[in-house]
Amino acid sequence: MKRLGVDNWGERLTRRLAGRLSRRSALARLGALLVAAPAFPLLPVQRARAADAGNGTDFSREAQAHDDTACNYWRYCGIDGNLCSCCGGSVHSCPPGSQPSPTSWIGSCINPADQRSYLIAYRDCCGASICNKCSCLGTDHAMPIYRPQANNHVIWCIGANTFEYHCSMAVLVGLAE
Amino acid sequence: MGRRSAITMGLAACVLAPIAAVAIGATPPVLPAASARPRTPLPAAQVAYLTSCGGCHGIEGVSAPGKVPTLRGLTGSFLCTRQGRDFLVRLPDVALTTLSDRMLTEVMNFVVFDIGAPVAGGRPAPAYTIGEVARLRREPLTDTGLTAYRNRVVAGLAARCEVPAALHVYAARVTIAR
Numbered sequence: 001m002k003r004l005g006v007d008n009w010g011e012r013l014t015r016r017l018a019g020r021l022s023r024r025s026a027l028a029r030l031g032a033l034l035v036a037a038p039a040f041p042l043l044p045v046q047r048a049r050a051a052d053a054g055n056g057t058d059f060s061r062e063a064q065a066h067d068d069t070a071c072n073y074w075r076y077c078g079i080d081g082n083l084c085s086c087c088g089g090s091v092h093s094c095p096p097g098s099q100p101s102p103t104s105w106i107g108s109c110i111n112p113a114d115q116r117s118y119l120i121a122y123r124d125c126c127g128a129s130i131c132n133k134c135s136c137l138g139t140d141h142a143m144p145i146y147r148p149q150a151n152n153h154v155i156w157c158i159g160a161n162t163f164e165y166h167c168s169m170a171v172l173v174g175l176a177e
Numbered sequence: 178m179g180r181r182s183a184i185t186m187g188l189a190a191c192v193l194a195p196i197a198a199v200a201i202g203a204t205p206p207v208l209p210a211a212s213a214r215p216r217t218p219l220p221a222a223q224v225a226y227l228t229s230c231g232g233c234h235g236i237e238g239v240s241a242p243g244k245v246p247t248l249r250g251l252t253g254s255f256l257c258t259r260q261g262r263d264f265l266v267r268l269p270d271v272a273l274t275t276l277s278d279r280m281l282t283e284v285m286n287f288v289v290f291d292i293g294a295p296v297a298g299g300r301p302a303p304a305y306t307i308g309e310v311a312r313l314r315r316e317p318l319t320d321t322g323l324t325a326y327r328n329r330v331v332a333g334l335a336a337r338c339e340v341p342a343a344l345h346v347y348a349a350r351v352t353i354a355r
Contacts, residue, residue, distance in 0.1 A: 103232060104232045108228065150228075158245070174223075177224075
């Protein structure tokens with residue numbers, strides 16, 4: 001019976017391997033592979049790639065979740081203005097004498113406490129002269145002025161009684177993902 | 178010095194899209210409680226609504242009556258006629274958004290069915306399809322007087338369905354007092 005070329009080739013390969021390798025050798029190599037494989041994701045290169053693939057930003061890597069009068073407080077990743085927290089108000093309430101604008105722009109920031117992304121409304125307090133304390137600038141998800149819907153430099157007092165800017169809040173709207 | 182230039186002050190982006198009428202006497206916006214940390218992620222369509230539309234139109238679809246069109250309870254009425262249905266997608270800030278056709282379709286259905294009330298009178302309207310939205314957004318209403326066009330659309334709606342009275346009132350003018 002005529003044998004196919006691939007049969008001959010397969011037989012030669014199998015016999016050569018059987019002649020050279022012991023069963024122990026094969027088991028040792030398989031064992032080494034099993035032990036070594038889980039170590040690869042721990043290598044720094046892999047960790048760096050994982051960090052890039054995540055939803056972290058330059059801001060979020062330096063952000064903190066305990067002091068809302070500091071510019072690196074996590075909710076301020078897209079804020080542009082003076083923190084209401086430093087002006088007699090809070091992160092979600094206007095200082096006395098100013099009123100919250102009904103309009104805002106909504107971005108999202110990562111909370112370092114759980115690494116999840118939360119929607120944040122940057123809502124200005126209007127109707128009092130500017131509070132010059134704690135001027136901060138975060139640019140995450142902010143768009144240039146030609147897309148003013150998400151521009152943080154606009155005075156967001158649209159719909160308020162006056163366009164007089166006092167300070168900016170960072171109101172938690174919801175969990176994004 | 179103030180950090181915001183006067184040049185940017187007049188850029189009231191939100192008033193470019195007169196989607197619905199102004200609800201007279203609507204309740205003022207309520208700021209959500211900020212201390213509690215929400216545990217459940219919002220649906221993707223709601224997240225896209227909030228980041229693309231909700232800043233101006235309001236988290237609940239109501240923000241600054243008289244200045245920004247109210248969506249809550251009103252948007253569903255536009256589904257009463259083909260012209261009204263098309264109008265919502267052809268609004269410049271809707272048609273020209275950076276959202277994909279698929280996500281824009283989800284947002285539109287969220288806006289008309291979840292934020293807007295069901296259409297009054299007539300048959301229940303079907304949801305927007307991706308193909309429909311993709312086709313409509315290629316024809317944005319950029320070369321017409323939007324307020325006049327909107328008035329014609331609303332007249333058409335009122336002729337066929339029972340539309341809320343608030344739908345007839347629209348004030349696109351933003352008064353900036355200093």
